[in-house]
Amino acid sequence: MPLINDGNVVDDGHIIKASSHPAVAVHGHSKSNSSVLHRSLHSDPLRVVSAKGNYLHLSNGQKIFDATGGAAVACIGHGDERLRRAVSEQMESISYCHSLFYATSATEELANVLIESTVGEMAKVFVVSSGSEAMEAALKLARQYHVEKAPKESQRSHFIARQQSYHGTTLGALAVGGHVARRALYEPMLSDTNSRVSPCFAYRGKKASTEPDATYVERLEAELDSEFQRVGPQNVAAFIAEPVVGAALGCVPSVSGYFKAIRRVCDKYGALLIFDEIMSGCGRVGPEPTERYPKPLHAWQDPLVGVVPDIMTMGKGLGGGYMPVAAVLANHRVIDTLSRGTGSFSHGQTYQGHPVACRAALEVQRIIRDDDLMTNVRKQGGLLGGLLKEKVAIHWAVGDIRGKGFFWGIEFVADKDTKAPYDPSDTVAMGIHELAMQEPYNISLYPGTGTSDGRLGDHVLLAPAYNVTEEDIRYIVDTTASVIEQFFRPHIDRGALRVKYAPLALGSMA
Structure with missing residues (x-):
């Protein structure tokens, strides 16, 4: 039975030999020393020791450009001081109260902002x-x-x-x-x-x-x-x-x-x-x-x-x-x-309308509004899509480029004319992700499988922070193009590739 090792990529349970690269976790050959139930029981993920802007600083010394915001999450980047202050202020006021008995200003204000964003089309918010x-x-x-x-x-x-x-x-x-x-x-x-x-x-x-x-x-x-x-x-x-x-x-x-x-x-x-x-x-x-x-x-x-x-x-x-916060409108x-x-x-949950979570979400939404980040998403998103179609779509293994704004996908095919997908044993999406995570690329690309029929098919997606610059966009596209070119180099043996780039235990992916 296929297994899921990252929440989005099928891993058929194969055993992969050890790699000499320090960024590669090896399934089936090492034992986790962590008390955390990570994505893999066989190895521990690399630790993020700090994060700022678009970069994650890892415990092995790598500096990874986060071109996917984790799983399209970090929309204003990492380490924004305004969020630290907002959360700290909320905790000084009230960190938790039971929504059955009480309301808080943070929850009420967030709901108002979200309802306003729908121009009154929605009526109520459940956080x-x-x-x-x-x-x-x-x-x-x-x-x-x-x-x-x-x-x-x-x-x-x-x-x-x-x-x-x-x-x-x-x-x-x-x-x-x-x-x-x-x-x-x-x-x-x-x-x-x-x-x-x-x-x-x-x-x-x-x-x-x-x-x-x-x-x-x-x-x-x-x-x-x-x-x-x-x-x-x-x-x-x-x-x-x-x-x-x-x-x-x-x-x-x-x-x-x-x-x-x-x-x-x-x-x-x-x-x-x-x-x-x-x-x-x-x-x-x-x-x-x-x-x-x-x-x-x-x-x-x-x-x-x-x-x-x-x-x-x-x-x-x-x-x-x-x-951690989400909402129903x-x-x-x-x-x-x-x-x-x-x-x-x-319906009800213990942490619904959590004041600290609501205050963080409120600050993020205010930053998106006050910094006019939607204008940047539209402008730089057009550039991102255009450059992907210009520099990546031409590759013989790229079947389709699609998306909008800061949400773009790249689908890989074994044959452009027939759109035939790769076999899952080729581990294309995860292999590209793993190669991208290593020197000299040091970039995060979000992998996915089952694109064609639920089992076959591979893609990666890009979802950068809303405040990235034109320079960042060009870097993302050029680096992504280089990763794809390297991954599909004809002289690289597919089986050897699976050995060299073993799947990481992706503890940060959702």
Whole structure:
């Protein structure tokens, strides 16, 4: 059975010989000396001793350029003194109180900022500690909405998502997602009140590169409609999707008109639309301003998406990694229904609305706003995409470059014409990541597998901090291009490559 060694990359359990490189952890030949249950039981990850700006300083003396923000988390970089002061001030005031009995200014102010960022489209905010928790809460909220809407709606407990999707690691979130490798070990424990349809993945989903977007959208809309009919439209609680697919597919945006079609199907059958913006949200894709959204922050505010969700989840860039924090936002339709019913959300967690986490998230959002970082994301994001297509897309093993803003994916193929993926035994994505982590490159590239069909396919993604400069962008692209060129050098034996670049125990990846 395939195993997951970093939360996103399939490791088939092979034993890899020892490497002389000090940055390489060796599976199956060494023993962990740590009391922490790390990603690998066979070796300890390298320790980060400090971090500042775009750089992580490791215990072995390396200085790594963090071109992925960990897992698209560190959106304002590392070690910002404003965050240290904000968190310290909050701890001097109040560090914890039970949300059943009390409220805090930090939580109230964060909620106000988030509601304002939606231009009032959303009505209430529920703050938790992780993206998986946010998705669990979103599923419960959708279910409760239907139960309280009308007695005849109480049978709605089925959720439809998309193949090769990922919405969290907790059992409820894992069940709705379609990430084959992550689900494999836990399939017997997962709910069967979930199903999946095809993703909007133009590179692999269109019948031909010349197929019009409208025709492609019609096929996907018909497929979703058929799935509603198959499970019984009266049973469906919600459809769930990432506006821009993150780790599972490698930064895949939808084609024009797709989400409007999805919205039509959901409205036709009375189901809710849930947007998972844990990875792609909080400004990561740099939406273009419009008259309706002059200061857009959320991926759904991009004109390409063009619809407002009923429920949305946020994470990663919400707190920028300075504290564990995520959130669920619900629109007026959902909240008004609960207000007319029980008047409460039947869900709660010990650390919901944690004051220190909320204060950190509030400061991150203020920095994004006050430093006008969205303008930089749009400007430098255009440069990033352009340079990737100019300098990386030309490589014979690169099948596709896609993304938006500071969220770009590179998919690797064994044949550009047929789009045939590499065999998992080639460990392409992880091998590229490992090579990038070593001298002379010293850069972090986020790897992913299963891009093609859930098992086959490799990609890496780039998700730099919002405050990177043009010089940083050029460095990222040039270094990435060099890593790819070196990895696929014809004279390097594939088997030897797996020996040389053994997978690290990636303790920092989510």
